[in-house]
Amino acid sequence: MARVKPKRHGVITDMTAMCDVAFLLLTFFILTTQFKKPDVEQIKPPSxxxxxxxxxxSLMTINATPDGKFYFQPVDNASERVALLDKMGQRYGITFDNNQKAAFRKIQAIGVPMNKLKGFxxxxxDEQKNYKSPTGIPMDSTNKQLIDWVKESLSVNPEYKLAIKGDVTTEYPKVKSLxxxxxxxxxxKFWLITSQEGKPNE
Structure with a gap:
């Protein structure tokens, strides 16, 4: 005698809760992610x-372009940035007004000599983002403004760390002075920024 097969019922899964959780996670990551600021000039680091x-x-960054120009990116702390600007102004005999200090708080990177910083x-x-400095920050045996930026940053906060990002085509003599x-x-003690490369096969 044949067995009676039980009637199959379709399984219904309520996905509402999962959609809510996925949406909340997506919203959380969008709101808390810190997006990387674009480089002032195109730099392709070595791998x-x-x-x-x-x-x-507490990370300050120095960018070295293929033609040897230097840009300095201060730490993202508004009050410490203003203190740094004041110290550099005292060193070079330059006074900055409140509007210039407000602009310095939001600036992405510095790539001009001190005598042109007020104008920048x-x-x-928009003009700052599109501006391409013909010289960058001076850094040679006779003019070490870039080192002064690092030195005065450390006088604001000795716990600052430094990373250097150079282009893969930047010649060593260009950064030797740095x-x-x-x-x-x-x-x-500082970091050299590189791009990730796959591990070699063992």
Missing amino acids: SISEKLLPDA LDMSE FEGLRDIDFL
Whole structure:
């Protein structure tokens, strides 16, 4: 005698709760993610297999372009940025007004000599983003303004860390003066920014 097959019932899964959770997670990540600021000039760093990550806080950055121009990116702390600007102004005998200090709080990177910084800060934000410095910050044996930016930053907060991002085509003699300047102020520990490369097959 044939067995009676039980009637099959379709399984209905309520996905409402999962959709709510996915939407909440998506919203959380969008609101809390810090987007990387674009470089002031196109820089392609050399590749490496290092997996070490840069610290998120208290990090100042030096960018070296293929033609050897230097840009300095201060730490993202508004009050400490103003203190840094005041110290650089005292060193070079320059006074900055409140509007220029407000612009410096929001600036992405500095790529002009000190004698042109006031004019750069007086530009609109769009003009600053589109401005391509012909010289960058001076850094050679006779003019070490870039080292002064690092030195005065450390006088604002000795806990600052430094990362250097150079283009893969930047020639070593262009950055040799930077390394020598950092050595002269006894600042010997810093990161070199590289792009991730796959590990070689063993």
